[in-house]
Amino acid sequence: MPNFPHEEFADALAANAEYIKSFKYSELTGVAQQGLAIVTCMDSRINPLSVVGMRSGDAKILRNAGARVTEDVLRTLVLATYLLGVKRILIMPHTNCRMAMGEEADIHALIQQEHGVDTRSLEFRTVSDQTKALKIDVNRVRAYPLLNDGVVVGGAIYDVANGKITPVDC
Numbered sequence: 535m536p537n538f539p540h541e542e543f544a545d546a547l548a549a550n551a552e553y554i555k556s557f558k559y560s561e562l563t564g565v566a567q568q569g570l571a572i573v574t575c576m577d578s579r580i581n582p583l584s585v586v587g588m589r590s591g592d593a594k595i596l597r598n599a600g601a602r603v604t605e606d607v608l609r610t611l612v613l614a615t616y617l618l619g620v621k622r623i624l625i626m627p628h629t630n631c632r633m634a635m636g637e638e639a640d641i642h643a644l645i646q647q648e649h650g651v652d653t654r655s656l657e658f659r660t661v662s663d664q665t666k667a668l669k670i671d672v673n674r675v676r677a678y679p680l681l682n683d684g685v686v687v688g689g690a691i692y693d694v695a696n697g698k699i700t701p702v703d704c
């Protein structure tokens with residue numbers, strides 16, 4: 535029984551039909567041409583490739599709520615550094631991030647209050663001090679023993695108001 539929700543995705547499918555008319559990336563492989571991986575937030579205001587002047591094929595993009603370094607980010611970075619050409623990793627949270635605007639308990643309480651669902655079995659990994667959290671995350675990657683040798687890791691905060699990334703000493 536066909537069950538793809540065509541109506542809900544009609545705009546995306548129509549746009550894709552246009553996109554493929556001028557598709558120009560068919561020669562690319564999965565190796566990151568610029569050797570870069572960016573770990574950033576799911577925030578819809580961030581276009582990670584554009585932010586650093588890159589395009590399809592150039593970089594690996596890893597995203598989650600708050601740009602946090604989780605087990606799954608580490609798993610992905612290990613694969614990226616051995617198999618997919620990644621030699622530098624930029625951890626890039628952003629200003630005005632919802633994950634840095636409230637305590638873990640407040641977000642659980644908000645969802646409980648508005649939707650009646652108890653989400654406390656999840657850890658959302660909110661941060662109260664974004665710079666401090668970034669330092670912890672950058673150093674977590676730097677200290678991770680399974681990454682390929684010679685990988686360089688940096689942290690920077692992206693400003694959603696003007697598009698600027700500001701490097702942070704970690």
Ligand SMILES: [Zn+2]
Pocket residue numbers: 575576577599600601628630631632633
């Ligand atoms: Zn965010």
